[in-house]
Amino acid sequence: MNIYDVAKMSGVSIATVSRVVNGSDKVSDRTKQKVLAVMEECGYTPNVFARGLGLDSMKTIGILCPDISDAFIAQAVAFLENRLHKYGYDCILGCSGYDTEAKKVHMERLLSKRIDALILVGSTYAGHGKDDNNLSYIYEAAQKTPVFLINGLIEGENIYCCYGDDFQAVYDVTSELICRGKKRILFLCDSYSYSARKKLAGYEAALTDAGYPALNELKFYTKNRIHYVRDMLLEQKDLEFDSVVATDDCLAIGALKYAKIKGMRVPEDICITGYNNSQLSVGCEPELTSVDNHLEKLCDNAIDNMLKVFQGEENVPAKTEIPCNLKKRCTTDF
Amino acid sequence: MNIYDVAKMSGVSIATVSRVVNGSDKVSDRTKQKVLAVMEECGYTPNVFARGLGLDSMKTIGILCPDISDAFIAQAVAFLENRLHKYGYDCILGCSGYDTEAKKVHMERLLSKRIDALILVGSTYAGHGKDDNNLSYIYEAAQKTPVFLINGLIEGENIYCCYGDDFQAVYDVTSELICRGKKRILFLCDSYSYSARKKLAGYEAALTDAGYPALNELKFYTKNRIHYVRDMLLEQKDLEFDSVVATDDCLAIGALKYAKIKGMRVPEDICITGYNNSQLSVGCEPELTSVDNHLEKLCDNAIDNMLKVFQGEENVPAKTEIPCNLKKRCTTDF
16 A cells, blocks of 8 residues: 555646645645545555655665666765765765666665655666656656655656656757758767667767758667777778767767777768766767757756655656757867 | 784784684684783773774765866776675765875775775875875874775775786886987976886986986976977977876877877887876877786785674785786887
8 A cells, every 4th residue: 555556546647746745735625524534544654755754764865877887877866965975965875877677776775765755866777768667667666755866757657757858859969960961970879768769869860850861771770888889880891870879978979989990080071979978078089069968957856856755745846858059169060 | 992002902803802802713712812801801892893894884984085077086096896796885975186195085985984994096195205194184084994095005004905006017118218329318207196206217227227317307207188288399390309297197198299290200219108008098109108007906805804804804914016017009109
């Protein structure tokens, strides 16, 4: 018996049950009576939401990420921990890797602790786009505790998502390359995550809108390792391209290393764009034009929403999309 | 009343008290009786060590680091979390920053949770070398729970340290530069942490052994930001140097950017070495020669020792020094 069941049996939303539990005056008396009756009937103890209010709360938040050694994810966890600490919350950290079974195990572990909320860091938790059954463990988690997803979208009750507008960002950068006369734009990617799918869709839409085909041979999937990317590209003897749209800075730098070995001038002979505007983008030479997806804003939004949910606020947005912007440096001529 | 007091009052080590608590047969009957008598007299409940054994344990380890967005630290936490998860332990993560007061607050927070051990990630926790009173909060923590320090040395009961041989690594690289005829070797550093002090000592010793002075003007302290380092070096119009020994890859890449603007060829006109062998060292151009301090070994050692302490093993080493090695790439001619 959990808050989800109470909501279902009362015919109201989880947020409404939360408001009843928290004594909000924004609920009609009729609704309040109905919810309280169901709660009494079921012997339901409203621990999940009460916790967030400091009643029976351990003031502990579970943070699950695939790999904390990834610069983007480490930066997100740094932002989250910093704000959570200010509000008096501790963080239990789980690093699940990218495999669904391992994600389930790690999530179970976090849920078995007395956490007030679960924050998922990374697009990988929004599935691979093929089999949405993969997400059932997240829906189950959301029945026990509010779930906040950073950089991906899962639609479901008690799940709050915040992500950059990756479609538009890649659409814009691809269109810019087309405007500069680029004909063979390589899409360089390392996953099929929610974010990666949005980026691919942006790339394809820009080509289609310009009347170009989106050729499969120009969608290149590889591992997220600089030298690996370089070597994979060098192996493709017949693959020609005059520009690269990469979904991560690390991939873009692999392309930069490739261009150097091939004796291509950047950006004169080949334009390259990265993603995440990481420290790597200023460490390389020439320095990398990269999409900034405003990670700090995404993290701030998740924490803001979390605090609102804890306070039983109405209308906490289930999804928030934040525009990205292109940080122009020296690997493009725009 | 804690295990430390019991040890003191019994006139034995914490490890011996732990062995008594755990029923080890490696303790003489005489000692056992003495310890048990003290425990009974004080009404001591042996929770700390019992926890590690699964008795009354939350199977939770506190990990305190200054900044998880630092690549070196993030990599360490990734290694630690991975192994801890395998042994069934969860991680509570605290990010304290570099200020002593904030470190104390974060440590108190972690200790107030039921943690089985505390892992400190980063040389910063071993103090600034000037005021060792700064370390009293760590000695106090060690009276409550075993403390494991990665990449630094604090000597004290119930504190176990594992660190790279930074002195030797910088001694060797400085000596190599001297052999190559370098006369003005810039030491580029961003802190006064334990590790930074060992590196400085190695630099100075190599110069002294070669009969060179260790000039203060060539010990350059700056922030750990690529462009900041570059700009600070450009501002020093009168500072001349023919090589750079940096205590972090990020600093070294700042020097690389400086060299590019000054039109110096690397390594012909200037040799540059970094530290930590991070992803940045292969992202830059030319790729950076960097000291690898075997972070994974340091983390593995900490976990191995932790498990031994939990099992009440004798002779768990209080300090372990692991040799570093130089990963040679293109910013040096050796």
